Every structure is written in structure tokens, then in C-alpha cells.
Amino acid sequence: MISWLFIGLVATILLTPGPTNTLLASSGVQVGLRKSVKLIPAEVLGYVISISAWGMLIGKVSTTLPLLPPILKLLSACYIIFLAIKLWHTANQEVEFNQPTIRTRELFCATLLNPKALLFASAIFPVAAWSDFHIYLVHMMAYLVLITPIALFWIFLGSVLASKKVGWLNQTNLQKT
Numbered sequence: 001m002i003s004w005l006f007i008g009l010v011a012t013i014l015l016t017p018g019p020t021n022t023l024l025a026s027s028g029v030q031v032g033l034r035k036s037v038k039l040i041p042a043e044v045l046g047y048v049i050s051i052s053a054w055g056m057l058i059g060k061v062s063t064t065l066p067l068l069p070p071i072l073k074l075l076s077a078c079y080i081i082f083l084a085i086k087l088w089h090t091a092n093q094e095v096e097f098n099q100p101t102i103r104t105r106e107l108f109c110a111t112l113l114n115p116k117a118l119l120f121a122s123a124i125f126p127v128a129a130w131s132d133f134h135i136y137l138v139h140m141m142a143y144l145v146l147i148t149p150i151a152l153f154w155i156f157l158g159s160v161l162a163s164k165k166v167g168w169l170n171q172t173n174l175q176k177t
Contacts, residue, residue: 001135002142009124010143014150019110020046021154027102028158036155042104043151044144046111047120051143052136054121059130069122076119 014021020043027036062069111117120143121130129136 001138006124006126006139007142007146010120010146011150013116013119013124014147015153016116018114018116020107020114020116023102023107023110024151024154025158025161027107028155028160029162030101030158032162033152033155033159036102036158037152039102039104039107039155040148040151042108043111044147046108046114047117047147048140048144050112050114050117051120051125051140054118055125055130055136058122059127062127069127072118072122076115076122079115079119 024036024039024043027039058069058072125139125143126135129139
């Protein structure tokens with residue numbers, strides 16, 4: 001029922017740098033892996049709420065506005081392309097990680113407002129997920145299985161960046177990748 005395409009797309013998008021991943025990596029830099037793990041439930045909850053809200057809205061409105069889902073998919077794809085170009089162009093700028101410690105509430109809000117949720121709801125989750133609870137539940141559970149290790153990866157990446165023990169792993173190479 002879950003396609004490999006769904007799994008691959010979810011993993012790819014979750015691995016893409018964005019507001020939530022930046023905060024997770026920043027927390028890894030500031031307080032390390034162990035203390036940052038407490039942020040993961042906030043990310044999970046933020047995405048579940050946001051994806052579900054966007055999906056239900058799209059499911060309800062798309063019957064009267066059938067062009068809405070393709071337009072939202074196009075806008076989401078354009079935004080992701082914009083972010084990729086912006087990351088590439090700013091890769092050589094110094095990132096300031098010396099900000100106040102990331103709190104759970106801040107990560108939750110950043111995730112709740114993350115445009116990736118719209119992309120997941122409009123283009124990655126199957127259209128049937130918004131009308132069939134079983135399909136929604138199966139896909140959301142697969143999503144949740146993927147999000148935790150990827151969040152841990154971003155936190156770990158931040159802690160490795162802070163240690164500066166891996167020469168090729170630096171902010172510039174990370175952003176260009």
C-alpha cells in the first residue's frame with residue numbers, strides 16, 4: 001500500500017535543509033545530541049498537524065476547485081527550487097549559530113509553518129488519504145517512521161559541525177549538497 005516512491009520522496013524532502021532542519025542542526029551545535037533529542041516530538045507534532053490541516057483543506061476544496069491541487073503542487077515545487085537556489089548562493093556566507101538555545105515551542109511553531117507540509121499534503125501524500133482514513137493512517141505512520149531518524153541525523157550533523165573534527169563536513173559543502 002505504501003509505495004517506494006512515497007518513501008523516497010518523504011525522505012528526500014525531510015533531508016532537504018529548511019527552517020526545522022536548521023533549528024535541529026543549530027540545537028545540535030549548541031547543546032549536543034542528547035539534549036536536542038527532546039525537540040523531535042515537537043517536530044513530529046508540528047508536521048502531523050500541518051500536513052493534516054493542509055490535506056483536509058485540499059480534500060474539501062478540490063471538489064469545487066479542481067485546479068487547486070495542481071496549482072499548490074506547482075507553488076510548492078517552485079518554493080523548494082527557490083530554497084535550493086538560495087542555499088547554493090549563500091553557501092559561502094558564515095552562518096551564525098550563536099543564538100539563544102532552541103526551545104521546543106519555537107521548533108514546533110517553525111515546523112507548523114514550514115512550507116514543506118504543504119508540499120507533503122498536496123503532492124506527496126496520495127489524494128485518497130484525504131478521503132479515506134485508513135489510507136491516511138497508513139501513510140502518516142510511514143511518515144512518522146521516517147521523520148525521527150532524519151531529525152536525529154540533522155541534530156547529529158549539527159553536533160559534528162560543532163566539533164569540527166570532519167574537515168570536508170562544513171557549512172558550505174552541506175548547503176551545496
